[in-house]
Amino acid sequence: MGKSVVELCNTSLGRLGISQFIATLDEQSNEARVCRVFYENARDRVLADMPWNFAKRTADLQDIGSPPRGWSYRFRYPNDCLKVRSVFSADITGYPTQYLYPGDINYTNDPQIPYEVVEDEASGGLAIVCNLSPVSLVYTAQITNLMLFSSLAFDTLGWALASDIAAPLSAAPNMAQSAANAYTSALLRAGASMMNESRPAVEPTSELILARQ
Secondary structure, three states, X not given: OOOOHXXXXXXXXXXOOOXXXXXXXXXXXXXXXXXXXXXXXXXXXXXXXXXXXXXXXXXXXXXXXXXXXXXXXXXXXXXXXXXXXXXXXXXXOOOEXXXXXXXXXXXOOOOOOOEEEEEEOOOOEEEEEEOOXXXXXXXXXXXXXXXXXXHHHHHHHHHXXXXXXXXXXXXXOOHHHHHHHHHHHHHHXXXXXXXXXXXXXXXXXXXXXXXXX
């Protein structure tokens, strides 16, 4: 079977001991109605809680001007951004070593740039402010296609949704907490797995060292 929303919802239902599965998310059963309410929020929460490799995106930020007091630049917040992971100089000469758990990029010769996510009153959305330009952003994107989810991410989302729908579906009283604990454990397993699959980039030899040779 593919990684579909229906399969995900039925996985969560089964983990709660509920055997009344759904055929489509649009059907009028109570199980489907509850899953519709909680699914998207659970999906986005799982994506934001872990710097999943499949959801990693990099973008050059667009200066939109009018920064608030205390900041020199204000940049447009990407429409698909769920969580900012790192802001770094677009003129960087080093390389990102790895996409670290639980969140940030570690750069070989470029310190993390202070930044803040603020309200963009003009658009009613968000903006990113910092004191350097140009800058680039590493972030976790909103992924709606479950086929892009790794097996660990799909499993983790199943536990997250189970913890959310347990109470509305009147599952056994301890099931919501058990599912929440399983979700935390699944995140830890996923983080450990991604660390094992990463290899830090080799830091390039500086021009100063080369000049001395």
